[in-house]
Amino acid sequence: MTALRALCILGPTGSGKTEAALCLAERLPVTVINFDSRQLYADFPVITAQPEAHEQAACPHRLYGFLPTAESMTAARFAELAREEIARCLAEKRVPVLVGGTGLYVRALERGLADIPPVPQEVRAWVLSRMDAEGPNALHADLAQSDPETASRLHPNDTQRIARALEVLLGTGRTLSEWIREQKSTEPGVMLRKIGVSATLGELEPRLNLRIGNMLERGALNELREAWLRTPDRSAPGYSGIGCAELLAHVLGETDLDEARRLWFRNTRAYAKRQLTWFAKEGGVRWVRNEGFSRLHELAEGWEGHP
Template sequence: MKPVICIAGPTASGKSAYAVRVAKAVGGEIINADALQVYSDLHILSARPTEDEESRVPHHLFGHVAGDVRYSTGEWLRDVEPLILACLARDVVPVLVGGTGLYFRALLQGIADIPPIDDQTQRETAQLLDEDGIGALRALAERLDPTATARVLGDDPQRLQRIVNVARGTSRALTAWQANTRSVVPLRFARYCVLTPPRETLYARINARYDEMLRGGGLEEARRVFDLNYDPSLPMMKAIGLRQLRSYFKGLSSLDEAIEDAKRESRRFAKRQMTWFRNQPPKGKLLLTDADKDAFLESMTGVSF
């Protein structure tokens, strides 16, 4: 059997371009593992692969979800499993790439089959965050599920909201749901690497990429999204780089102020991502500097089980 290659890393670490190189070298196809790149309404500001990258190797699960859908990790797992199996059946290497740590953890370690959470519960949790702040959200999460909350490092509103929503929406803590899980890809069949550019290099890339996004139509994309009048609590609407532009369109800030805010929040997000990927299992993951990329690619050529 061919291996399943997983390429993770923080935003702007060069994952998309590297995944194309790997897929071309091993005879693979690319599958999205990024929670924002699934949305059809958010192409530029989610940094989806370029047309050139998509033309060089098949890509899957990019832009296949409408922006008003609350797409979950469980739904992604249900979508990705048949794609992986189809690739392996055709003797093709699945190359999963993205910056969503929960997706990779669910893939390799399993995920509980949690029922969908109703919209009202999610809106109430989002309102708590908006009105009372991240401290109040964490305090509630700690009361409802202290075990799961203890695993959340720093300010991570998405994960804290998930803990609260599951406990409120199912009357059962996320920790209890996670007690019985199965992995889609057993770790022994996966090759998992994390791209780790130097922090200064990464931050410079983040700043430059956001400027490039805006030059490439990102401002117009944001305007189209806001014109759809989606619920602000939807996952897509919380995208860093999108939500900061709302204040500009409402006349509450200048464009320069919105841009600087977006860059700053993107850098903070990248720092949280790196903390996650360095500290979360599996122990066998490879942390790749730019100098390590060629060696990893060569090690994957011809690998099978």
């Protein structure tokens, strides 16, 4: 089976990846394919910074805003969906351009997934009972002791992934990060030409603060309230994302809006820092800064997947 090919624009949150993709679309027949785990959710287009309507009108956009709040997304399922979209793009003689910041999704596409043995149901039940009793922050602290590599890329409110990492450790005797390093695939990985949008944490901080203010002005709080009316379940996976968790605490009367915004910025900054660390270790990335976006099309020249 011939390996699929795609361009991939990666980088930390707030660095300008959507802008980069649209610059590329001015020169090439691009279809943008999302690989941000939070931008999959239908209820939170503003909070998760999904491309706005005028941006999505510039070229086809796939895998944005389709997942219900109550559903989770695994890296395996994402890889399957993304492969389908990439194959569709190539069949249409378009350039598939993955855009996002979830590093594990890139790894799943390139290398396949770890062949982790099934975890006994009683182990999973015990972890979930602890999650209900003690909350995600306590379990995240445990994970930081036993598997710091995995803990460093997970938000302390990400109940689904924290629970998964702990149940893998307890059920197999090995950390999730160890399994990931031994990833295998039964089909060829996607060949990616990776373009990284470069920005320092100091450069990102004012952008992130401004973006949160813009999100609130665009109705982020009402977006969360409406989602809660549809899915009044705090354990629903969609609420674990940064921004959603902090605004939900405000909607439920646990904090005022100023504190929710402060925590939203703090947690976004921490996430950007984790992304910078992750992508710094990513091999084969061609890094560009915002001022170099006009030349992005040059990185696609000679690429075998270019139609």
